[in-house]
Amino acid sequence: MSIAPARDPVVPAEAAQPPLLVVDDIVMRFETPEGSVTAVEHVSFDVKQGEFLAVIGPSGCGKSTLFNIIGGLLDGYQGRVAVGGKRIIGPHRSIGMVFQEESTFPWRTVIDNVAFPLEVAGMTKAERIERARHFVRLVGLDGFERRYPAELSGGMRQRVSMARTLASEPKIMLMDEPFGALDEQTRLLLGDKVIQIQQELNQTTLLITHNITEAVQLADRVLVMTYRPGRVKRFVAIDLPRPRNSEIVGSDTFGHYVAQIWSDLREEASRGMIADESRSRGRGRAE
Amino acid sequence: MSGLSKSLTRSALRPVLIGVGSLILFFIFLEFAVRFGLINQFAVAPPSDIVKAFPRLFAEEHVGDRFLDTAFEAVIASVFVALFGISAGVLLYKVRILRLATETWVAAFAAAPTVLLYPLFLVIFGRNATTIIMMGFVAGLAPVTLKTLEGLSTTRRVLVNVGRSFNLTEWQLFWKILFPSALPTIFVGVRLGLVFALINIVGVEFLINFGGLGALINELSERFDLAGTYAAICFVILVSVMVFMTTERAERWLTSAG
Numbered sequence A: 001m002s003i004a005p006a007r008d009p010v011v012p013a014e015a016a017q018p019p020l021l022v023v024d025d026i027v028m029r030f031e032t033p034e035g036s037v038t039a040v041e042h043v044s045f046d047v048k049q050g051e052f053l054a055v056i057g058p059s060g061c062g063k064s065t066l067f068n069i070i071g072g073l074l075d076g077y078q079g080r081v082a083v084g085g086k087r088i089i090g091p092h093r094s095i096g097m098v099f100q101e102e103s104t105f106p107w108r109t110v111i112d113n114v115a116f117p118l119e120v121a122g123m124t125k126a127e128r129i130e131r132a133r134h135f136v137r138l139v140g141l142d143g144f145e146r147r148y149p150a151e152l153s154g155g156m157r158q159r160v161s162m163a164r165t166l167a168s169e170p171k172i173m174l175m176d177e178p179f180g181a182l183d184e185q186t187r188l189l190l191g192d193k194v195i196q197i198q199q200e201l202n203q204t205t206l207l208i209t210h211n212i213t214e215a216v217q218l219a220d221r222v223l224v225m226t227y228r229p230g231r232v233k234r235f236v237a238i239d240l241p242r243p244r245n246s247e248i249v250g251s252d253t254f255g256h257y258v259a260q261i262w263s264d265l266r267e268e269a270s271r272g273m274i275a276d277e278s279r280s281r282g283r284g285r286a287e
Numbered sequence B: 001m002s003g004l005s006k007s008l009t010r011s012a013l014r015p016v017l018i019g020v021g022s023l024i025l026f027f028i029f030l031e032f033a034v035r036f037g038l039i040n041q042f043a044v045a046p047p048s049d050i051v052k053a054f055p056r057l058f059a060e061e062h063v064g065d066r067f068l069d070t071a072f073e074a075v076i077a078s079v080f081v082a083l084f085g086i087s088a089g090v091l092l093y094k095v096r097i098l099r100l101a102t103e104t105w106v107a108a109f110a111a112a113p114t115v116l117l118y119p120l121f122l123v124i125f126g127r128n129a130t131t132i133i134m135m136g137f138v139a140g141l142a143p144v145t146l147k148t149l150e151g152l153s154t155t156r157r158v159l160v161n162v163g164r165s166f167n168l169t170e171w172q173l174f175w176k177i178l179f180p181s182a183l184p185t186i187f188v189g190v191r192l193g194l195v196f197a198l199i200n201i202v203g204v205e206f207l208i209n210f211g212g213l214g215a216l217i218n219e220l221s222e223r224f225d226l227a228g229t230y231a232a233i234c235f236v237i238l239v240s241v242m243v244f245m246t247t248e249r250a251e252r253w254l255t256s257a258g
């Protein structure tokens, strides 16, 4: 069992390098009519430059909440998020987000979607189209520049969202189950694409997922979260050679990591199901 | 035979043919009903007379000029409807308290027969084109405001979040995300507003006997020119259909071109 403490370096030579992203003791509560719900409880971790961290946990454990806090879209939390040693509050240009839901702009073509952050930043048309073209090619959508999202498949649309976020050249990519709605094969192939891009740009990446295969396939390190309230259950360092591709999914070591994470997750998921069941029973009695 | 029916099924013409065909059948039925006294011929003119009255409309009644009068009023009213309706919708969206306070009223106003307000407008503006334009404006305003509000507030949350994650200013968030996302819905409102305005404009022209097509219908009916009256009514219907189809086209073009 390889339980990696938060500061365990992936590449020993980089050990001295300070972490790029620090998430420090985040607590988030939501006030609901039924009382206060703790979505995230005392979550802390560091991410180094170029590292790929997957955050995995059962549904409803607070993954999206964490994602929105780091991205600066939620406030009212306790704790601290810092990039490059400086605390950040609110959306920050060094963090790019890819959302769980479909988020392309239906009124813009693929190229104009991808050029969006550049347009907002005030880049001239010729320049931004040129830049956008590069990122469209990077996600493998060349030839589709003039199409509208409605003319694309779900997987292609998620790649457009990814290219759009990449175009803003964030230091850190946050991805919240970007392939959650896709079938397993597409998910694996897009996973290859993500690895390839991440390696090419040496992009620091946080991938939120509830898919174990995806987490092990892509990440240097996996953070396993507990069921509500979401806490850090364990860090698992994935010591699989790079470059990786989806073929690795069949290997023994891969299976070993999956089994290890699954045993952690099963505990949490069943805890979640029992909690949900007893809650709905309680509600049934009350009514 | 089966080959012919198959090619008809495939062609887009079929529904059009059925529509026009039933219209013609209806007119033939009407023709006979009036000729044989089933329907009082002093209430309804036989369709053949109505058709014969059409050239008269152009030659003697200058229906072209009348049309231009109405069109002029309609265009001015529509520009105002779009301008003020969309602005009001944006205002209601931005100022929450205003929205909560007035949304129900605006909805009620959209359903109200505003044409009944014409005596009031007559007093304020006099018997002239301004009254007619204002009546059209008032009728078209509410649907545009409501649809604008609806379009803005149903913008998908995640799209707004994308904008926020890219650090957009409030201004950019509105013009780059909220407004384009709401545009198809806003356009539905503008179309509705335009049709409402047109109905009211012709109606008020008729009531105050001033200006374009509505006034023409009024004059013809007061002269007991039954065929002419119905011909003019048909002309108005044709114009409305054309306006409706044009805006539909424009909408489709706008939404497909982004």
Ligand SMILES: Nc1ncnc2c1ncn2[C@@H]1O[C@H](COP(=O)(O)OP(=O)(O)OP(=O)(O)O)[C@@H](O)[C@H]1O
Pocket: A030, A031, A032, A037, A038, A039, A057, A058, A059, A060, A061, A062, A063, A064, A065, A066, A210, A228
């Ligand atoms: N705005 C909110 N108001 C109240 N409760 C909320 C809010 N957002 C999230 N929650 C609650 O916080 C908990 C965590 O939600 P979150 O969306 O972060 O889960 P998740 O891990 O992303 O789940 P999934 O895998 O299903 O996407 C849930 O119990 C949810 O009900």
Ligand SMILES: [Mg+2]
Pocket: A063, A064, A065, A100, A176
């Ligand atoms: Mg989620």
